[in-house]
Amino acid sequence: MNQLQWNQFVLAHGPASGSFLHSWEWGEFQKAVGEHVRREVITHEDKTIGLAQWLDRTLPLFGTYSFCPKGPVFSQATDLFQWKRLFQNQLFLRVEPEKQVLMSQAHKSIDLDPAHTLLTDLTQSEESLMFGMHPKTRYNIRVAQKHGVQIHTHTTDFEMVWNMFEQTSTRGQFRLHAKNYYRQMVQLLHTGECQAFLALATHQNLLLAANIMIDFGSTRTYLHGASSNEYRNLMGPYLLHWELMKQAKQKGMETYDWWGMAPPAATGDHPWAGISRFKRGFGGTECQSPGTYDVIGKPMRYYFYQLARRFRRMI
Numbered sequence: 284m285n286q287l288q289w290n291q292f293v294l295a296h297g298p299a300s301g302s303f304l305h306s307w308e309w310g311e312f313q314k315a316v317g318e319h320v321r322r323e324v325i326t327h328e329d330k331t332i333g334l335a336q337w338l339d340r341t342l343p344l345f346g347t348y349s350f351c352p353k354g355p356v357f358s359q360a361t362d363l364f365q366w367k368r369l370f371q372n373q374l375f376l377r378v379e380p381e382k383q384v385l386m387s388q389a390h391k392s393i394d395l396d397p398a399h400t401l402l403t404d405l406t407q408s409e410e411s412l413m414f415g416m417h418p419k420t421r422y423n424i425r426v427a428q429k430h431g432v433q434i435h436t437h438t439t440d441f442e443m444v445w446n447m448f449e450q451t452s453t454r455g456q457f458r459l460h461a462k463n464y465y466r467q468m469v470q471l472l473h474t475g476e477c478q479a480f481l482a483l484a485t486h487q488n489l490l491l492a493a494n495i496m497i498d499f500g501s502t503r504t505y506l507h508g509a510s511s512n513e514y515r516n517l518m519g520p521y522l523l524h525w526e527l528m529k530q531a532k533q534k535g536m537e538t539y540d541w542w543g544m545a546p547p548a549a550t551g552d553h554p555w556a557g558i559s560r561f562k563r564g565f566g567g568t569e570c571q572s573p574g575t576y577d578v579i580g581k582p583m584r585y586y587f588y589q590l591a592r593r594f595r596r597m598i
Contacts, residue, residue: 284324284331290476292334293356294500298381299570300400300540301353303499306477310336315467325355333357342374345588346581350377352396353572357384363578370580374588379575389576390585397543398574403567405503405532405539412528415566420521427484427522432491434526435483439473441466444481444493444509451509457554465495465507476500482527484519491519496527501537503527524565544569 284292286307293305303309310320318338325333335355341347349371355363355378363376363384370376378384379396403412413421445462452459459465472479477499484492491514495507505527510520528539541562545555547569553559579585 284322284334286475289322289334292331292358294476296358297356298353298572299402299538300502300504300542300572301379301396302356302502303477303497303504304352304396305334305336305354305356306499308472308475308477312468312471313338315471316464321349323355325357332359332361337376342588345584345591346374347372348374348377348577350395351379353379355380355384357381360384363389373580375577375579375581375585377575377577380573389578390589392575392577394574396575399544399546399569399571401541401544401562401565401567401569403528403539403541403565404537405528406537409529409532412532412566417564417566420564423518423521424525426516427518430486430517432517432519432522433485434523435485436527436530437480438483439469439481441469441481444483444490447490447493447509447511448507450512454512469495472497479506482523484523486514486517486519489514491517492523494523494527498531498534498536501535502540503531503536503538504540504542506542520561528565539565539567541565541567546571 289307293302297305310322314320319340321337321339323335323337324331325335333355335351337349337351339347339349361384363378363380375390377392377395378389405412407415441462445465448459448465468479469481477497479495479497482494482496483490490511492508492510494505494509497504497506505524508520531539543555543558544562545553545559549556549559577585
């Protein structure tokens, strides 16, 4: 299967959130940052019914496993465990399926990609999008406009924003990839169906906010974001997202994926409570996927792996 056919299948049958992780271009980017990528076409009666873009990894002492972010992608309801040939003598397959993929003999794992997200429908008019926002969000957009905040999209200069990403990571208590990971992302993913770019909010040469965005098919995804510890009164992040939503709409895109939310029932001390409140202010429909699961190939060895994994998290 060539690149065009692969992407067409993913766009037709991929999940509402995170299909870009299964794009051909994303696989090439993963190779560039050191992952061993293996693409697999799943057929039944000479018909393609699924695709899997595996990241093959090794666990010292325990063997190998393969991770398929936001996949595998199937065109019909199926039980993943019936495809035993996918295991290739591995300890387990780590998968993030949609709800139509059944998983017998699967163990719930720690979610690696967001299981909850917010999707904003860009097919609405700009007036309807504004009306669907929280009044405070609309007000903050107008504040940024009044202050003359400037928006810059489709830049690839990651060096200028890295310090801000580090500040935001410390403030929000979440881990970042290495700088080269993000730099490679915005430099390599600039052609083809799946494209990444930096978008900035500035005011009088001051950097206020920066987003890493992914466009794939009809969906624009807010993958990573950072904002300055200073000049927060200028409301740069609000205008940045609004302009990105309008630009995506003008390109004919249909969905703005906010990529990661605290569950609706989460309490105020959830680590994503603040950023989730910010995202919900723009309006949209919340959706949930099953999350990350391990489909076990070697039960006894997997049991000891789980014991070791829990022990590492305790120390």
